[in-house]
Amino acid sequence: MTFQPAVWRLSLIVPRHAAEAFAEALESLSGAVIWPMIEDPATAEIRLDAFLADEPDQAAVRAAIEGAAAACAVAPPRPDIVWLPPRDWLDENRRAFEPFTVGRYFVHGSDFAGPLPAGCIPLKVDAGLAFGSGRHESTAGCLKALDGLAHRPIRRVLDMGCGSGILAIAAAHTWPARVLASDVDPAAVRVAAANAQANGVASRVRVVLSDGYAAREIGHRRPYDLIVANILAKPLRHMAPDLARNLRPGGFAVLAGFIVGDAGAVLDAHRQAGLALARHVDVGGWRTLVLRRPRHD
Template sequence: MAVDQLSSIPLTKDQAYALVDAVMERDDLALTASAHENEETGEWIFEATCDSPPDVDSFVELARQTLGGAVEFSVAPVDPEINWVAKSLEGLAPVIAGGFYVYGSHETGPVPGGLTPMKIDAAQAFGTGHHETTTGCLEAIDKVLKRRRPRHMLDVGTGTGVLAIALAKRTRTSVIASDIDPVSVTTTIDNAAQNGVGKLIVALEATGVNHSTIIRNAPYDLIVANILAGPLAALAPAIGRIAGRGATVILSGILEHQARGVINAYARQGMVLNQKLQRKDWTTLILEMP
């Protein structure tokens, strides 16, 4: 198989990782994506590995949408003697957030003591743990679980299943995880099994919360949704209907300037803001149903 490597001009670390997450949220651009630091200059390079000539224009447009500016890319064939899968994973360092340790299978070092480990490889689904929306959710989950033990949990837009797995590992209680993308559902099932919580995760293909299993198991006392501000606001009435009295709702995928609109949408369902976590330009909301 002919493999091409697409590389960016030098970026900051945050820009490189943001572009990695944006590319891995798509299933049509690349097999894998990663970020690498030049140890001499401290600059970061985004790289994507493709099994066909990459659509450079699509990468340029996605970079413009994600980073707000133009990014130049170059393309070169990959030496067939190189293990390009392993190489693409080298830049994905472990992430620590909320007492969770998220790492890829390429990471061979020991898990630091006192942390909850989760092995999540880069795949055709969103959620390696590197993006501020995911770390914000993990920190919010940690805060919520320190003061209550939910019994009925739902993860909407699960991606790789990282948040559902985090909930299952900490509580040893079943979690329903839904996503509109069938690839995400398959990825979640695989990751749950790999992390020893396969029997605790019920992964479903669903648009929002529109699934008979989700409705049948309501009300929920903890709902997590890491998607985007627009869909989150549109989902507010549906989530309001399945959230039980005293429920906690964690929302992320929200830029800071979008937070007020999402808060207002859920306030109309009777929910109040308990806490707002900000990570760079991204906001995670912890809401409560009184």
């Protein structure tokens, strides 16, 4: 059995439109922030949970929260900080993971033993310590976007910020492509590689540790026919020129990890880098952008 060591959980209830700003603030403290998939666009507030190995510094927490609140012109939420004892978190996660369908993709955990829906593309994903079970709106939006691009000739794919590897695995099952997946978190790299192996695509999905586009292998494999990046609005804006340099003319980019209200700034940054909007996908207040680099730019 795989046990989760004792951790501290820092929780916030924040306005939905300010969720990304507070998530970035908490990531500066912990590096691991999760929040639930919200189907109802009328939902006004979202709970964010950050997990830390050590007891959080009260002054640092207060400064991060007040900074995000000021940036969004909202009242600072009160943090709820609790210590969680060791538990078999991974086993609990697997037991709670109910299969679901997004487009042609049927997402399920390793414990699923039922029959597969006819004509589906099965994705076996145990998120483990990495983001990306497919239940969050941004991941579901990316899967819908990949489904919409399935008829395109794609031979080389980059999944930037791969988390659990679900999007890299989906790409490998959708096209006979070579897929490079990268993440800045070593735990995510390990989980994504294990998930690729479990899905039978390890021979075509390579997972590397990289801070953005810095890894040498990312540059060696370019240009890419498709780049997928389900991260956050701010890093996506900063990496727009790098994305454009690594995407072949005529290639597509699928970008997610931000609410509808932040999509304009992400789109503007990529338009300045030479990309054009092909379409967008909205899931529960979160937007996925499908962009294309013109063949002659």
